[in-house]
Amino acid sequence: MVGLENELFTNTTEIRVRYADTDMMNFVWHGKYLEYFEVARTELLRATGISYAEVEKNGYQLPLIEAGIKYKIPAIYDDILEIEAKIKELHSPKVHIEYKVIRKATKELVSEGFTTHLFIRNDTKKAVRPPKIYVDALSKYFTK
Amino acid sequence: MVGLENELFTNTTEIRVRYADTDMMNFVWHGKYLEYFEVARTELLRATGISYAEVEKNGYQLPLIEAGIKYKIPAIYDDILEIEAKIKELHSPKVHIEYKVIRKATKELVSEGFTTHLFIRNDTKKAVRPPKIYVDALSKYFTK
Amino acid sequence: MVGLENELFTNTTEIRVRYADTDMMNFVWHGKYLEYFEVARTELLRATGISYAEVEKNGYQLPLIEAGIKYKIPAIYDDILEIEAKIKELHSPKVHIEYKVIRKATKELVSEGFTTHLFIRNDTKKAVRPPKIYVDALSKYFTK
């Protein structure tokens, strides 16, 4: 599901909670949401026409510099979650993505959060401007 | 290592980075830090004389309601990390803990973050005031 | 994809490799395959008409007593894997499931393995015969 909302590029990915994702509290272990965000981010990029695997093959990496998450209600084993990812600020050296995790069956908000990233060169591990492959793929979704 | 600093109760735990903690970027996968925080939090409680396992056996759980993390420099396989955890605000229904991750060999700051928790009853999953076992254990470290 | 092959009930599940699944060797971390097996096992049961979540709600659990895996070629980030799961021996107290992991793009065999399980009661943690909900769901796929 791809859309433009308030000039943010948005994509939603479905993830079913695995048994291994749970902990003895019977909920999804809290750190797992960062993995769900990662999957949603990968699919957000894929929806624009590039794959993150391609980005790395071109010599770039996109490590996190910050992440935050608010837990609203727990998700449990076998839930289907909709992970909505939004991106804005195309031309910034930083990539900022926001996420909402929705329990599909009830449309309840499970958690929400963000990640901030910096493009670096694979070899030097130095920060660089977003690569052309990335800017070209996303620019068609943004009006100047 | 236990200490009181600015009326915060502080404890430091060492963790060696496992191979399974790394990802193909050659760094510790970013979500792992929430697991390191969790270990540091467990050891912080243990240092006060209670174990979190004991808290759960008494019918309480301490799920997260928020977490945040800033990534400064990457940690890599086999690094020994010092995870410093600090707690304050003893009598609040919310438990707020702050963390610093230090690479032991160089004393560089790897990352820092926080987690905020709420005590709930195991059975009802409803929020409750901190249990006596917890307040008693920590109160000896705080001046009113 | 559901089928009967040599009196084995077979089901195939697709999993895309996540970034978090990789390690610094650039491959899927070897322990992840047990998680992939778990997902395939869950979907195998679902294909018969029961969910494992339902099995647990009925008071049963299905812990592992043995697992084995052979690694043929590595899988990498963003690969789509087909996890084929096969079950036989319906009336045994032990549940034995075999798996094959295939890289979808090339049809290469990535790994293969098995897991053996025992039904236990949730409350007593004692081994019991397979519950009716399970036997009924599977028996329609087996000729006596």
Added chain:
Amino acid sequence: MVGLENELFTNTTEIRVRYADTDMMNFVWHGKYLEYFEVARTELLRATGISYAEVEKNGYQLPLIEAGIKYKIPAIYDDILEIEAKIKELHSPKVHIEYKVIRKATKELVSEGFTTHLFIRNDTKKAVRPPKIYVDALSKYFTK
């Protein structure tokens, strides 16, 4: 703890079970034992005087080609586990390691298993004979 037993080189590593290691069955999630084996293997090598990080820096990797595990009794949160790792067959191109997981408090056997590995070159990903750094480190523990 280092020892020679029946011409096997043996080393024991302690691991405390983390909350994140558990699943909703209240036990350690079964795939975690492969991670515990990995830590024990790393410490086994370190006890001989080499670090696996060093092996990789020398251009070698040691991926798994097979693993097996038998689950005896469950381990739970906060348990201290002793992971005993044994190595033999020094001059084989394959490295075969056996593991026992013991619950420290009761000395009960939690699980046992093995992993088999092949040395490969980092760059070519081709199988090679064990590197000199490895053979030299281990040979002092073996009588011909």
